[in-house]
Amino acid sequence: MTPHVEPTRSSFALALLLAGSAACVVGRDYHPPEPALAPEWSEPVPAGPAAGDDWWNAFGDPELSVLVDRALRSSPDLRAAVARVRAARAERGIVAAALYPTVDATASYSNSRLSENGFLKGLDPGGSLPGAIAPGQQIDLEQIGLEASWELDLFGLHRRAVEEAEAQAELELYGLDDALVSLAAEVADGYVELCGLRHRLDLARANEASLRESLDVVRERSQAGLTGEVELARAETALAGARARVPELEAAARVAEHRLETLVGVQPGELAAELAGSRPVPAAPDALAAGIPSELLRRRPDVRMAERALAAATAASSAARADLLPHFSLTGTFGLQSQSLSDLASWDSRFWVVGPAVRWPLLDFGRRKSVIAERDARVDEAQAAYDSRVLAALADVENALARLARADARNSALADAERSSARAAALTDELYRNGLGEYEARLETNREHRVAEDAQVLGRVDQARDAIALFRALGGGWETAREQLSASLPPGSR
Numbered sequence: 001m002t003p004h005v006e007p008t009r010s011s012f013a014l015a016l017l018l019a020g021s022a023a024c025v026v027g028r029d030y031h032p033p034e035p036a037l038a039p040e041w042s043e044p045v046p047a048g049p050a051a052g053d054d055w056w057n058a059f060g061d062p063e064l065s066v067l068v069d070r071a072l073r074s075s076p077d078l079r080a081a082v083a084r085v086r087a088a089r090a091e092r093g094i095v096a097a098a099l100y101p102t103v104d105a106t107a108s109y110s111n112s113r114l115s116e117n118g119f120l121k122g123l124d125p126g127g128s129l130p131g132a133i134a135p136g137q138q139i140d141l142e143q144i145g146l147e148a149s150w151e152l153d154l155f156g157l158h159r160r161a162v163e164e165a166e167a168q169a170e171l172e173l174y175g176l177d178d179a180l181v182s183l184a185a186e187v188a189d190g191y192v193e194l195c196g197l198r199h200r201l202d203l204a205r206a207n208e209a210s211l212r213e214s215l216d217v218v219r220e221r222s223q224a225g226l227t228g229e230v231e232l233a234r235a236e237t238a239l240a241g242a243r244a245r246v247p248e249l250e251a252a253a254r255v256a257e258h259r260l261e262t263l264v265g266v267q268p269g270e271l272a273a274e275l276a277g278s279r280p281v282p283a284a285p286d287a288l289a290a291g292i293p294s295e296l297l298r299r300r301p302d303v304r305m306a307e308r309a310l311a312a313a314t315a316a317s318s319a320a321r322a323d324l325l326p327h328f329s330l331t332g333t334f335g336l337q338s339q340s341l342s343d344l345a346s347w348d349s350r351f352w353v354v355g356p357a358v359r360w361p362l363l364d365f366g367r368r369k370s371v372i373a374e375r376d377a378r379v380d381e382a383q384a385a386y387d388s389r390v391l392a393a394l395a396d397v398e399n400a401l402a403r404l405a406r407a408d409a410r411n412s413a414l415a416d417a418e419r420s421s422a423r424a425a426a427l428t429d430e431l432y433r434n435g436l437g438e439y440e441a442r443l444e445t446n447r448e449h450r451v452a453e454d455a456q457v458l459g460r461v462d463q464a465r466d467a468i469a470l471f472r473a474l475g476g477g478w479e480t481a482r483e484q485l486s487a488s489l490p491p492g493s494r
Contacts, residue, residue: 025156026325027318030163030311033383035390037293043401045290053479055471056188058285059464063274064191067264071187074265078183081176088169095165098158101150106143106335113138142344145335145351152328160319167312174308177301177478185472187263189465191282194256196461198278201249203453208242210446215239217433231439238443281460284467290401290474296393299475306389310382317375324368326360396473400466407463414452414459421449 056068072078115121116135133139153159218235221227257275258268297303332354338344361368428445432438 024154025159025318026322027156027160028314030314032307033310033386035297035387037297037394040292041290041398041401043398044405045401046286046404053476055285055476056184059188059282059467060285061191061279061282063279064188064282067191067260068184068187071183071264072180075183075263076265078176078179081172081179084172085169085176088165088172092162092165092169095158095161098151098161099153101148101330103146103148106145106147108141108143110141111138112141140339141337142339142341143335143337144344145333145337147331147333149331150329152330154328155322155325157319157322157325157327160315160322163315164312164319167308167315171305171308171312174301174304177475177482178305180478180482181301181472181475183263185468187260188468190256190260190263192461192464192468194253194260194275195279195281196457197249197253197256199281199457200454201246201253202278203450203457204242204245204249207446207450208239208246211235211239211242214429214442214446218439227439234439234443238446281457282464283460284404284407284463290397290470293394293397296397296474297390300393300473301475301478303386303389303393303475306382306386310379310386313375313379313382317372317379320368320372320375323371324361326358329357329359331355331357393473393475397470400470400473403466404463404470407459407466411456411459411463414456418449418452418456421445421452425449 057065114133114135114137118135121135151158215235215238218227218232222229222232257271260275261268261271264271332352334350334352336344336346336349337351338346338349343349425442425445425448428442432442
C-alpha cells in the first residue's frame with residue numbers, strides 16, 4: 001500500500017512559489033524603437049511602379065539573371081550564413097531548456113570494506129544486532145533510480161535569457177537576408193562592370209587599329225617628303241600608348257570576371273567560356289520607385305539586425321538584474337537500493353530524497369552590479385548603433401536617388417559630346433589626308449573622341465550601378481532569395 005502523505009506548510013509555500021513563478025519577471029520589457037522619419041524622400045523619386053523582389057530580372061539581361069540565381073544557390077558565403085542561423089536556433093533551444101526540470105536515470109554498484117582500525121575500532125565484529133555494521137565488514141550496494149532537479153525561474157532570469165537567444169537567432173536570420181541582398185547586388189554590379197570593361201576594350205582595340213592605319217599614312221607622307229620626323233614620332237607615340245591601353249583593360253576585364261566567379265561560387269576560369277565576348281551594358285530599368293522612408297526600416301535587413309541586437313542587449317541587461325535575486329531550486333532522487341541484487345526489485349528497497357534549496361549571493365565584491373552596469377552600457381551602445389544604421393540606410397537611398405535623378409542629363413550630355421567629337425575627328429582626318437590640316441590637330445581631335453567614347457560607356461555603367469545601388473539600399477531581393485534557401489533553413493525561419 002502506498003503511504004499517505006499529509007500536506008505540510010512547506011508544500012503550500014512551494015505551491016505558492018510555483019504559482020508566482022510565471023508572473024514575476026525582473027527588468028525592463030523591450031519595445032522596438034520608432035524613429036521619427038520624414039514622410040517623403042528629399043531627392044526626386046522616379047515615377048512608375050517599383051521593380052519586383054527579383055529586381056535583377058528588370059535589367060532585361062538573361063545572363064545577369066542566370067548569374068544571380070546561380071550565386072544564390074551555390075555561394076559559400078550564403079552557406080555560412082545559413083549555418084549561423086541553424087546554430088543560433090540550436091542555441092535558443094539550449095537556453096530554453098533551463099526553464100524545465102532535468103531528469104537523469106542512474107544505476108550504480110559499489111563494494112566497500114570497513115576498516116578494522118577506523119572509527120569502528122573496538123566494536124565486536126560478531127555483533128548480534130540485525131543490520132549492524134562491524135570492522136572489516138564488506139558491503140555490496142546496488143542502486144537504480146532517477147535524479148531530478150529544477151531551478152524555479154521566479155524572477156525571469158531564464159526567460160530573459162530566452163528572449164536574448166531568440167533575438168540573436170532573429171538577428172542571424174536577418175544577417176542571412178542581408179547577405180542575400182549584398183550577394184545579388186555584388187553579382188549585378190560585377191556583371192555591369194565586366195560588360196563596361198569589355199565595351200571599352202573593344203573601343204581601345206578599334207583605336208589601336210585606327211592609329212596603326214594613321215601611322216601608315218604618316219609614313220607614306222614622310223617617305224614622299226610631305227611630313228617631317230616629328231609627325232612620324234608623334235604617330236608612333238600615339239600608337240604605342242593605344243597598344244599599352246589594351247592589355248590594361250584586358251587585365252581589368254579578367255579581374256572582373258574572376259570577381260564574378262568568386263561570387264557565384266566557382267573556381268577562376270570556370271565561367272570564361274560563358275562570359276566570353278562583348279555584350280552591351282545592361283540599361284537601368286525604369287521601375288525604380290523607392291516607396292516612403294518608413295517602409296525602409298521594415299525592408300532593410302541590416303536595420304532589422306541592429307534592432308534585434310538592441311533587443312538582445314535589453315534582455316541581457318534584465319537577466320543581469322534577475323541574477324541579483326535569490327535562486328530557488330527543487331532536487332529529488334527516487335529509486336531502489338539494496339545490498340542484495342535479489343532484493344533490488346522489492347518494494348521495500350525504494351528510497352527517495354526530496355527537498356527545496358535556495359541560493360542568494362550576498363558578497364561578491366560588486367561583481368554582479370558591475371555586470372549590470374556593463375550590460376546597461378551595451379544597451380546604450382546598441383541603441384546608438386541602431387540610430388546610426390537608420391541614418392546610414394536613409395543616406396544610402398537618398399544618395400542613389402540623387403545620382404539617378406541626374407544620370408539621364410549626364411548621359412545625354414556625354415552622348416552629345418561623343419557625336420561632336422566624332423564629327424570633329426572625321427573632319428580633321430579628312431583635312432589631313434587632303435594635305436590641308438595639321439597633324440597635331442588631328443591627334444588632338446582623335447584623342448578627344450576616344451575620351452568621349454570611353455566616358456559615354458562609363459556613364460551607362462555608372463547609371464546601371466546607381467540603379468543597383470538603389471535596389472540594394474532599399475533592401476530588395478531577400479524574400480525571393482530566401483525561398484530558394486528554404487530547404488536549408490531550420491523550422492520557423494522560412
